[in-house]
Amino acid sequence: MEFSTILGAWVAAGLTLFIFSFLYKDNPFFKAAEHLYIGAGLAWHIQLIIYKIIKVKVWEPMKVAWASGNWFTIWMIIIPTILGLSLITQFIPRISWLSRYGFTFMMGYSAGLALPAGLATDFTNQILGTIEPFANIVNLTPGQLINALILLIGSISVLFYFFFSIEHKGAVKKISNFGIYFLMIYFGASFGNTVMARFSLLYGRFDLLVRYSNAQYFYATNWIIVGLVIYFLLEKFVLNKVIAKNS
Amino acid sequence: MNLIKKHIPLAIVFVFGIMTLASYYVPHRKSENYLEWINIWQNIVAAFALFLGAISLFYAHYKKIERKVDGWGYSLFVYFGFLVIMVAAIVSDGKISDNGKITFLGWSFNNIYNPLSATMFSVLAFFIISTAYRSFRIKSFPAFLLFIAGLVLMLGNIPLGEIIWDKLFAWTNTTIADIKNWIISVPSTAGKRGIMIGIAIGAAVTSLKIIFGIERGYMGKD
Numbered sequence: 001m002e003f004s005t006i007l008g009a010w011v012a013a014g015l016t017l018f019i020f021s022f023l024y025k026d027n028p029f030f031k032a033a034e035h036l037y038i039g040a041g042l043a044w045h046i047q048l049i050i051y052k053i054i055k056v057k058v059w060e061p062m063k064v065a066w067a068s069g070n071w072f073t074i075w076m077i078i079i080p081t082i083l084g085l086s087l088i089t090q091f092i093p094r095i096s097w098l099s100r101y102g103f104t105f106m107m108g109y110s111a112g113l114a115l116p117a118g119l120a121t122d123f124t125n126q127i128l129g130t131i132e133p134f135a136n137i138v139n140l141t142p143g144q145l146i147n148a149l150i151l152l153i154g155s156i157s158v159l160f161y162f163f164f165s166i167e168h169k170g171a172v173k174k175i176s177n178f179g180i181y182f183l184m185i186y187f188g189a190s191f192g193n194t195v196m197a198r199f200s201l202l203y204g205r206f207d208l209l210v211r212y213s214n215a216q217y218f219y220a221t222n223w224i225i226v227g228l229v230i231y232f233l234l235e236k237f238v239l240n241k242v243i244a245k246n247s
Numbered sequence: 248m249n250l251i252k253k254h255i256p257l258a259i260v261f262v263f264g265i266m267t268l269a270s271y272y273v274p275h276r277k278s279e280n281y282l283e284w285i286n287i288w289q290n291i292v293a294a295f296a297l298f299l300g301a302i303s304l305f306y307a308h309y310k311k312i313e314r315k316v317d318g319w320g321y322s323l324f325v326y327f328g329f330l331v332i333m334v335a336a337i338v339s340d341g342k343i344s345d346n347g348k349i350t351f352l353g354w355s356f357n358n359i360y361n362p363l364s365a366t367m368f369s370v371l372a373f374f375i376i377s378t379a380y381r382s383f384r385i386k387s388f389p390a391f392l393l394f395i396a397g398l399v400l401m402l403g404n405i406p407l408g409e410i411i412w413d414k415l416f417a418w419t420n421t422t423i424a425d426i427k428n429w430i431i432s433v434p435s436t437a438g439k440r441g442i443m444i445g446i447a448i449g450a451a452v453t454s455l456k457i458i459f460g461i462e463r464g465y466m467g468k469d
Contacts (some may be wrong), residue, residue, distance in 0.1 A: 003352060007358075008354055008357060008358035009358075009462065010360075011358045011359060011362075012357070012358040012362040013362075015358075015359065015363050016362045016366045017261050017323050019363065019366040019367055019370060020360075020366065020370065022370060023373055025275070028321075030387055031318065032321060032324050033323045033363060034258045034321075034323045034367075035321040035322065035323075035324035035328070035391050036325070036327065036328035036359075036363065037328065037360075037363040037364065037367060038304070038328065039324060039325035039326060039327060039328025039329035039330075039332075040328035040329065040331065040332050040355075040359050040360045041299075041328075041360065041363075041364065042301055042304060042329055043328065043329040043330075043331070043332030043333045043336070043374075044326075044332055044356070044360050045297060046297060046298070046301060046333070047332060047333060047336035048341075048342055049294040049297055050434050051337070051341025052341070053264075053290050053291060054291075055341070057287050057291060058289060058291060059264050059353065061389070062282075064317065071315070071439070075286075076288075077291075077338060078286055079288070080289075080291040081291060082290035082291050083288070083291075083292045083295075084291050084292040084293075084294060084295030084449060085295060085325065087292070087295050087296055087298075087299050088295065088299060088302070088415055090299060091302060095410045095465075097252045098257040098469075099467075100252070100466055100467070101255075101256060101259065102292055102295065102296075103256075103261055103465050104256040104257070104259040104260045104263075104465070104466070105260075105263055105289075105292055106289065106292055106296070106424070107266070107347075107457050107465050108260035108261065108262065108263030108264040108267070108292065109258055109263050109267050109285060109288070110267040110288050110289075110460065111260070111264045111267075111268075111453075111454035111455075111457040111458050112263060112264040112265065112266065112267025112271075112454070112458065113267050113268075114269070114454050115266060115268055115450070115458075116272065116452060116454065117271070118446075118447045118450045118454075119451055122444065122446060122447035122450070123443075123447035123448065124445045126440045126443050126447075127442050128350040129278070129440070142266045147429075147432075147433045150434060150437060150456055151433060151436060151437045151440070151463075152437075153437075154434060154436075154437025154438060154440075154441070155437050155440040155441050155444070156441075158437065158438055158440070158441020158442065159320075159441045159444060161441070162441065162442075162445045167310055167337065179438075179441065180389050180437075181388070181392055181434075182434055182437045182438035182441070183438045183441070183442075184389040184390070184392040184393040184438075185392050185393070185395075185396040185398070185430065185438055186396075186435045186436075186437075186438030187393055187396075187409075187432075187436040187438075188392065188393040188394065188395065188396025188398075188400070188444070189397070189398040189400050189430055189431055189435040190397045190435075191379070191382070191393070191396075191397045191400075191465035192396065192397040192398070192399070192400025192401045193400055194375065195372070195375050195379065195397070195400075195401055196400070196401060196404045196405075198368065198369060198371050198372035199369075199372050201365050201368050201369035201372070201374045202338075202369040204365060204369070205362075205365060205366050205369045208362070210363070233396070238279060242304070244264050244285060
């Protein structure tokens with residue numbers, strides 16, 4: 001097996017166990033891994049931006065446009081680059097107002113895009129999905145009809161719960177309270193899904209640790225666990241006593 | 248000065264907001280070209296926004312190191328982690344693999360970034376269990392519904408759930424997966440729909456307020 005693979009196994013197992021060590025208590029290994037994650041995560045996204053956006057959408061098209069004298073493309077690259085660079089002026093108080101140009105472009109674009117897209121997917125499509133089954137009511141089985149009615153009544157009652165223009169009393173209160181039941185089922189289902197997603201990540205981590213505890217990886221997981229246990233024992237029985245004695 | 252500090256930025260929001268909004272409803276080649284270009288513009292501008300965050304992060308950790316605040320040594324790991332991945336990216340020219348062979352960047356992703364990222368999120372599984380204990384205490388009927396929906400969703404995704412269901416409720420001629428799918432597609436969707444419609448209305452109103460310059464919080468102070 002290649003040296004880089006074995007080294008990778010030790011690094012991956014080490015970093016995984018350093019983060020898991022937080023389950024025992026906060027410790028220097030976890031803090032180091034946590035800070036490493038911040039730096040590595042930032043670098044990962046920055047390199048993606050450099051190689052997938054700056055290089056592909058700015059540098060290379062600019063070279064081609066410059067060589068062919070295509071001034072339209074040149075300006076279409078220079079303008080957003082200047083708008084982007086204007087954001088950096090946030091750090092220079094005297095000219096920080098320049099960053100508004102970049103921010104306002106992003107806000108305008110995002111608002112203009114979110115409005116129709118949000119209305120189409122989250123508003124009209126949701127209403128359509130709720131009432132569509134009733135357009136075909138004669139072909140629905142009793143079960144499908146009951147489901148369609150539950151969907152309709154549930155959606156309306158949840159909307160009543162979020163309708164604050166009138167006071168919630170009498171019939172409105174009863175309907176909005178009924179909406180809470182549907183909201184609770186949705187929250188419970190979302191919670192269950194989140195738990196399962198986290199656990200599937202956890203299984204993946206355990207799988208990696210088991211794989212790297214093999215002889216071909218020189219028992220990386222085992223040795224790192226032993227090292228961490230020795231550190232925590234030393235900290236508990238030696239280091240803490242020395243610190244207490246000195247203070 | 249008011250013109251370049253305030254009115255032009257507000258005009259930019261209005262122009263790009265209206266044009267992007269209109270291009271969604273105008274099925275014309277020019278409108279499609281506009282959307283194509285403006286998406287590239289957004290990618291480029293947003294890319295610089297990440298540099299803004301990076302500078303801010305580096306400055307915060309630099310200050311920690313300079314002032315030697317408690318735990319300043321850990322801030323060095325931020326720079327170290329950043330350097331390792333950046334050097335790997337430069338050496339590998341931003342490629343994960345080259346001719347089927349994993350590059351230094353690919354190695355760094357598989358053995359540094361991915362373990363850190365996946366483990367950080369998987370640790371939350373343990374904390375979710377303690378949260379579940381607190382949130383699933385059944386004190387009322389809505390809390391009971393929350394508990395049942397969460398429990399069925401979890402059991403419906405694991406073989407143990409199927410075994411328990413088959414032992415206790417085999418006579419119902421349904422499976423736990425059927426119940427799970429029904430919860431997701433009917434009552435849970437009803438709850439979700441109400442929220443989504445509310446969010447869509449809120450987002451539409453906020454978008455209009457931004458486009459017409461009523462909402463200006465993002466402009467900062469003068």
